[in-house]
Amino acid sequence: MNADDLRVSFVMPVLNEEHYIAAAVASVLAQDGLDEREILLVLGASTDRTDEVVAGLAALHAEIRVLHNPHNAISQSMNIGIAEARYPVVVRVDAHTVLPDGYAATAVRSLRAAGAVNLGGRMHAEGRTPYEQAVAWGYNSPGGLGGAVYHTGGEAGPAESAYLGVFDRAAVLAIGGFDETLSRGEDWDLNRRLMARGGVVWFEPALDVVYRPRSSVRALVKQFHASGRWRGEIIRRLGGRVPLRYFVPPALVVALAAGPLLALLGAVVGGGVGAAMALLGAAPYAVYLAWVALTAARADVPAGVRLRLLGVLPTMHLPWGVGCLFGILIPSRGHNAFAGR
Incomplete structure (x- = not known):
């Protein structure tokens, strides 16, 4: 031929x-x-x-x-x-x-x-x-x-x-x-x-x-958690030798998780130092929510779609980030684990 x-x-x-x-x-x-x-x-x-x-x-x-x-x-x-x-x-x-x-x-x-x-x-x-x-x-x-x-x-x-x-x-x-x-x-x-x-x-x-x-929200969460979980598995296997953008969602999750702990610790410490700690703990929430709102507002889509973006973007980012952290820390067992389908 x-x-x-x-x-x-x-x-x-x-x-x-x-x-x-x-x-x-x-x-x-x-x-x-x-x-x-x-x-x-x-x-x-x-x-x-x-x-x-x-x-x-x-x-x-x-x-x-x-x-x-x-x-x-x-x-x-x-x-x-x-x-x-x-x-x-x-x-x-x-x-x-x-x-x-x-x-x-x-x-x-x-x-x-x-x-x-x-x-x-x-x-x-x-x-x-x-x-x-x-x-x-x-x-x-x-x-x-x-x-x-x-x-x-x-x-x-x-x-x-x-x-x-x-x-x-x-x-x-x-x-x-x-x-x-x-x-x-x-x-x-x-x-x-x-x-x-x-x-x-x-x-x-x-x-x-x-x-x-x-x-649906449920299907999207399942899909993105699975994607993050296996990306974390790859990151762990390769010792982190992957593009830096893959670390952004898990870093966001860590920052959001640390926020309440810093606020609580700030309340215990008290004074100016405690107030600074509380402010630092609140910063990731303020920055991320403001970014989501600005990104949705600037999207060239109908108003109803723009409103849904306020929930869709975190539904993409956060399950992916959580899954990636678990994938980095805990080896996945079996090829059908966290398939997302």
């Missing part, structure tokens, strides 16, 4: 996605400009109607192959899919995403042009309800998830990590695939190891992927 042929294996880990899986698969089926393709749906042990929906999709479309991962972890599902893939380029798809037209063909051409082993675009969160829209704004803004280029956008070029990922299958297999002891942060870790072997990870702004955010 011609080396320039666009032959792609789409791999999608799936767990409890009955409301999203059909739209995600439809966006993959709509990809044009490919010479050959297959869609590998790797099913975890869902407790909703996901398996039934997938069975219906597979019956209608011969390109779909259904694989199984009873252990659920995304890292394991990706490794199962990559091992079974028939084609040299693997496109990871999340069941919460909707790929834009021409995504795969553009990605493969860009991957080859950049000489990269992994490539990704922007994770463009879009919400349908006012609450989801507030969460989406947090995803797309430095005020929510920090300044990673795949959240905020930027110029094409080498990147620290890649959203979803369009992989050179051979390069991923050469480093042993995803680390199956990680339930989250597995993509960042994979890219770190690819770059350590001399590979290039590339950001391609032409790829703009719609992501559907969590729709």
Whole structure:
């Protein structure tokens, strides 16, 4: 076959996605400009109607192959899919995403042009309800998830990590695939190891992927606590050799936790010193709440969404920070611990 042929294996880990899986698969089926393709749906042990929906999709479309991962972890599902893939380029798809037209063909051409082993675009969160829209704004803004280029956008070029990922299958297999002891942060870790072997990870702004955010406070807390917990696990394993922005949420949590203790100690000490201690303890609360209020007020969103940001931003930051602290201090047990799904 011609080396320039666009032959792609789409791999999608799936767990409890009955409301999203059909739209995600439809966006993959709509990809044009490919010479050959297959869609590998790797099913975890869902407790909703996901398996039934997938069975219906597979019956209608011969390109779909259904694989199984009873252990659920995304890292394991990706490794199962990559091992079974028939084609040299693997496109990871999340069941919460909707790929834009021409995504795969553009990605493969860009991957080859950049000489990269992994490539990704922007994770463009879009919400349908006012609450989801507030969460989406947090995803797309430095005020929510920090300044990673795949959240905020930027110029094409080498990147620290890649959203979803369009992989050179051979390069991923050469480093042993995803680390199956990680339930989250597995993509960042994979890219770190690819770059350590001399590979290039590339950001391609032409790829703009719609992501559907969590729709409830409970789901958002669970997701962000899990993300923080596994980021803390990675920080502990690497001895802190990670970007400084990952330390901001846990530092905030420590400062907020120390505040009441300083105020109490100040009351015991009394006098000017005690008053200064109480003021110092109150400072993190005053600064953080003022920052949240200012950030929400400046957001270019409808008033109802702006109001919800006052709760959404702390719901992102604080569970992540708490989870990260626990991940740093306490090793996570089992790949399904704190999966956030």
